[in-house]
Amino acid sequence: MSKEYDREFEKKFQETTRLGLEVVKESEEDRLMTLSVGPQHPGSGHFRFTIKVDGDYIVYCDPDPGYVHRGEEKMSEYRNFIQNIPHLERPVIHDSTNITYSYSLAVEELLGVEVPRRGQFIRAIASELNRQVYTLYWLAIYGIFLGHSTMFMWPAGDRELFIDLLTALSGARVTHAYNIPGGVRNDAPDGFKEKCLQYVKYFEKRLVEYEDIFYNNPLFRQRTENVGVLTKEDAINLGVTGSVLRASGIPHDIRKVEPYDVYDEIDFKVQYMKTCDSFARAYVPFLDMRESCNIIKQLLDKMPDSGEVRLKLQSNPKGQPGESYKRVESGRGALGYYIVSDGSPKPYRVKISVGSFRNILALPHLLVGSKLGDMPSIYWALNYWPVEADR
Amino acid sequence: MAPSIIKKKKTATGFIKAIESGSKHLLLKRFTLRFPEQKLKFVGDGYQFDPKRGVGIAGARGRHILFHEKCTGCQLCAITCEGIAEAIGMVKITEKWKQNKKGIMPQIDYGKCVFCGLCVDACPFYALFMTNDFELSSFTKEHLIYTPAQLAVKPKYDGSVDIKIDKRGAWHG
Amino acid sequence: MATAPKEFRFGNFVASIVWLVFWILVIVTLVVLPLIFVILFFVPLPYAGDEVLTPYLFFSMMVDPTRTVPIIDFLIHTDLFRAAIFPGFAYAAIIAAATIYIERKFLAKMQLRTGPLYAGRFEGILQLIADGFKLISKEVIIPSGADKPLFWATPVIFVATAAAATALIPVAPGWVASNLDVGILAIFAILGFFPLLALLFSWASNSKYPFIGGLRALHQLIAFEIPFILSALPIVLLSGSLNLSEMVESQYLFWFFAVAPISAFVFYISSLAELERVPFDLPEAESEIVAGWLTETSGMIYGLIQLGTYVKLYVLAALFVVLFLGGWMGPQIFPQELIPNYTGEKIYNATVVNGIFWFTLKTFGMIMLILLPRGINPRIRIDILLHTGWYKLIVLAFINIFIVLTLIYGGIITPGGLQ
Numbered sequence: 001m002s003k004e005y006d007r008e009f010e011k012k013f014q015e016t017t018r019l020g021l022e023v024v025k026e027s028e029e030d031r032l033m034t035l036s037v038g039p040q041h042p043g044s045g046h047f048r049f050t051i052k053v054d055g056d057y058i059v060y061c062d063p064d065p066g067y068v069h070r071g072e073e074k075m076s077e078y079r080n081f082i083q084n085i086p087h088l089e090r091p092v093i094h095d096s097t098n099i100t101y102s103y104s105l106a107v108e109e110l111l112g113v114e115v116p117r118r119g120q121f122i123r124a125i126a127s128e129l130n131r132q133v134y135t136l137y138w139l140a141i142y143g144i145f146l147g148h149s150t151m152f153m154w155p156a157g158d159r160e161l162f163i164d165l166l167t168a169l170s171g172a173r174v175t176h177a178y179n180i181p182g183g184v185r186n187d188a189p190d191g192f193k194e195k196c197l198q199y200v201k202y203f204e205k206r207l208v209e210y211e212d213i214f215y216n217n218p219l220f221r222q223r224t225e226n227v228g229v230l231t232k233e234d235a236i237n238l239g240v241t242g243s244v245l246r247a248s249g250i251p252h253d254i255r256k257v258e259p260y261d262v263y264d265e266i267d268f269k270v271q272y273m274k275t276c277d278s279f280a281r282a283y284v285p286f287l288d289m290r291e292s293c294n295i296i297k298q299l300l301d302k303m304p305d306s307g308e309v310r311l312k313l314q315s316n317p318k319g320q321p322g323e324s325y326k327r328v329e330s331g332r333g334a335l336g337y338y339i340v341s342d343g344s345p346k347p348y349r350v351k352i353s354v355g356s357f358r359n360i361l362a363l364p365h366l367l368v369g370s371k372l373g374d375m376p377s378i379y380w381a382l383n384y385w386p387v388e389a390d391r
Numbered sequence: 392m393a394p395s396i397i398k399k400k401k402t403a404t405g406f407i408k409a410i411e412s413g414s415k416h417l418l419l420k421r422f423t424l425r426f427p428e429q430k431l432k433f434v435g436d437g438y439q440f441d442p443k444r445g446v447g448i449a450g451a452r453g454r455h456i457l458f459h460e461k462c463t464g465c466q467l468c469a470i471t472c473e474g475i476a477e478a479i480g481m482v483k484i485t486e487k488w489k490q491n492k493k494g495i496m497p498q499i500d501y502g503k504c505v506f507c508g509l510c511v512d513a514c515p516f517y518a519l520f521m522t523n524d525f526e527l528s529s530f531t532k533e534h535l536i537y538t539p540a541q542l543a544v545k546p547k548y549d550g551s552v553d554i555k556i557d558k559r560g561a562w563h564g
Numbered sequence: 565m566a567t568a569p570k571e572f573r574f575g576n577f578v579a580s581i582v583w584l585v586f587w588i589l590v591i592v593t594l595v596v597l598p599l600i601f602v603i604l605f606f607v608p609l610p611y612a613g614d615e616v617l618t619p620y621l622f623f624s625m626m627v628d629p630t631r632t633v634p635i636i637d638f639l640i641h642t643d644l645f646r647a648a649i650f651p652g653f654a655y656a657a658i659i660a661a662a663t664i665y666i667e668r669k670f671l672a673k674m675q676l677r678t679g680p681l682y683a684g685r686f687e688g689i690l691q692l693i694a695d696g697f698k699l700i701s702k703e704v705i706i707p708s709g710a711d712k713p714l715f716w717a718t719p720v721i722f723v724a725t726a727a728a729a730t731a732l733i734p735v736a737p738g739w740v741a742s743n744l745d746v747g748i749l750a751i752f753a754i755l756g757f758f759p760l761l762a763l764l765f766s767w768a769s770n771s772k773y774p775f776i777g778g779l780r781a782l783h784q785l786i787a788f789e790i791p792f793i794l795s796a797l798p799i800v801l802l803s804g805s806l807n808l809s810e811m812v813e814s815q816y817l818f819w820f821f822a823v824a825p826i827s828a829f830v831f832y833i834s835s836l837a838e839l840e841r842v843p844f845d846l847p848e849a850e851s852e853i854v855a856g857w858l859t860e861t862s863g864m865i866y867g868l869i870q871l872g873t874y875v876k877l878y879v880l881a882a883l884f885v886v887l888f889l890g891g892w893m894g895p896q897i898f899p900q901e902l903i904p905n906y907t908g909e910k911i912y913n914a915t916v917v918n919g920i921f922w923f924t925l926k927t928f929g930m931i932m933l934i935l936l937p938r939g940i941n942p943r944i945r946i947d948i949l950l951h952t953g954w955y956k957l958i959v960l961a962f963i964n965i966f967i968v969l970t971l972i973y974g975g976i977i978t979p980g981g982l983q
Contacts (some may be wrong), residue, residue, distance in 0.1 A: 033772060033776075035772055035773070041854060042854060043854075053776075056946065056947075078474070079474040079475070080474065082471075082509065083471065083474035083475050083509070085507070085509070086475050086476070086505055086507040086509065087475070143942070146942040146943055147842055147843070147845065147942045147943030148941065148942035148943070149671070149675070149842075149938065149939070150413065150671075150674060150675050150939045150940065151942070153675035153676065153677055154675065154676065157422045157675075157676055157677070160422070160424075160554070161554060161561065164431075164554055167433070167434075167451065168433075168434045168449065169449065170449075170452075171438045171449065171450055171451050171452035171508065171521070172451075172452050172506060175505070175506075175507075177507040177508065177509070185446075185447045185508070185512065186438070186446060186447030186448055186449045186450075187446060187447075187448075187449065188449065189434045189435060189449040189450075198556060199554075199556070202556045202561060209412050209415075209416075212408050212409060212411070212412035213409045213412045213413060213940060214942075216405050216408060216409070217405055217406075217409050217940070217941060217942065218402040218405040218406060219843055219941050219942055219943075219944055220942050221405075222944070222945070222948055223942065223943075223944070223945050223948070308446070309446060310445060310446045310447075311445075312444075312445035315467075315513070371945065371946075371947070372776070373846075373945040373946055373947075374945070409940045409941070410936070410940055412940075413674050413936070413939050413940045414674075416673075416674050416675070416676060417673055417674055419676060420676075421672075421673065421676055421677055421678055422676045422677060423676075423677045423678045425678070425681070560676065
């Protein structure tokens, strides 16, 4: 409250009490209610944000990450390049191939080696399959945040198809430890290509069902169209990445802009939408999934039938002192590793740059001024994975 | 290229298509895997590694199996695991093997193991592989530490259920 | 319970059962039997038909079943039986329990999964009993600063109100627990209690998320009461009375659904909103306000509120059937006499059994229709909800009122049938 207002109010107060009326001063803070959408909330994950609500409108939002910080970057300095793989894939368990893909690319640049061709294809196939797994999980949680229990069960069930493929490929269901500096750890088993094609064809039919029941459902559209609009300039200024950027009209996909491995040989289109609202942010990952099916089919076609998949490196690989930076398009956006090496088998500094942590900057910008009922759709559409953002 | 038109369907057709889609699923088969009665079939016998070629052989990563007639007690698996989960410790064994001069073999603590398989990658003597067996629960933490003799036992895993897809949907059968 | 159980020994088990039987015998002999004799000294034995129901008569009835028929006939037509058991609370509770199980299996099938499977030999049929035991054994946690009398009383009042509404629904000709002349107004009056109960419970919980949930519940339930009542108005016009049994009787030629389909639609949407079911389950929107006004419920309080909700589901589905789908009217498919040429006492009445059959069938169909949107729609937002309730549904209800008025004053239908 400013001083002029107080003085004005005091004058009126004196006047009205002189007339015998009672005046109650309503302060600004009495109207607001502070809610902690905290870690113990079905709608937030391992993350907390404090919001102040005035009636049904949100007037203040303060994200509070850090509940799952485990010091991944510091732990990397005590382990050599190969031993880093199991713990570095833990920040995003569901998308573990992509987070170790970027690491492997950066380390291979430091060591100065190049992965054989079949290995590059298998790495790309595993990365695409894992992208499907993560996006389906994201879609499942998005459905349940909006109260649509069917949209939770269908993607969670269809995800099992891809997890089955990845189990056949790498041996474990979610924490694959499959990418390694030098290639992939083992070759694909027999019959993998036919099984993969069969599942991908079935999945493309399922995507049609998702559209019918969820994306074209008038209730869903009413809830998400023109909600949480993030204009093109704001998106670039806030530095968001991944599907959030592509939903604001900017066709930026790392696989096209800085192609790595074999992505320059694959023909696919970057999916983006111009409407910049929450519906676009929910729809772009769906389009990405459809495009990903095309990419998997092309990769399976073009893969050489036989060849090495892993380079035989020395047991404790070490390269020249130097630094390297590589980025990969993961389910949430650009995932980059910046590794500094000083010639020893252990890295000197590993910096992980994740898409989630940059996307969360858009949360206060979008939530302030919107209704409490829009909170789940805005928050989860920003594709924020709390564990990865805290590393 | 942006999808140029996302047609704004009229409200009634949207609802009718949603109801149609939901009701179609009443006729499809249920997808659930009924776990203790049905178990998934894994590809192959378990994850193995070929040190000569330097590449692994695809398989499920479950419990380890230790071949006593090949292990030389070189400790490479324990050294690898020290940086990951510290789950492998070397213990002295009573039996005498010709190739194992130091008389030590690995024991694995499954309370700490993360099943990454890098110890299998590290073994140069074809002595440590992984198997399909993942049902390792026990009542006490001490029972989770598998001695070399326990690791030599071949597991019995009989999963036979696979995902099948046909006109009536996908199911585990 | 976090302790490891003791080893099971059969001798200890048998000993505990013998101990239990011993104590039951002691208490019955020393306390219960004298109490019965004292009561019978002051209170006369009840009449059953035209005989006094002494214990000797009771035991002789167990031996010769045909002598029980007049007793049962008398008992069935008492008020207590009607209110508590047959068209009243027990019938509603059994249908509510069946509804919970059917809802879980139905949604599971639509979502390509199994639902309850392991409790009971066949596809988890005893799951409800298992859930009931679980809820009874949980601790009821009351937040500090909560208003204790209200916190304990409100769920009980919730169930009681829902049960009171079941007393007005006619299931078969002559079978209704309370045959009021203003039946439909009484039902709306009872259903008007629920917003108040939601608000009281959320206020008594002394916590922020229930507060928001309670306000949302208040807005939602009050907004949809007006279209609810307006959509029942054409039926009153068509049947000429406010009595629910007479409304069913006047549908002997055609169901009122044929003349008032828009009203049926408005009634359906309003009942989805009154029941707080998806897509209108904002008061318990899980991802925004944890569980709305139900957040602080745990243990049996939660169980009571769920029971009340599902009994309310039965009431509204049955009301839809009574108003629009012809109540118990249906072709007579039961034979007039079960045992041909039987001249003794009997309690079987063919029209009544036929009515019960058709009514139950239609109510189950309507319940399935109310369960369907849960598998298809996401949740709606509060401003869209209020816009729908206050603008669109009232307009639609009025359209149908005018249609019905036109048909009546045009001379095509009179109250009670075609002209």
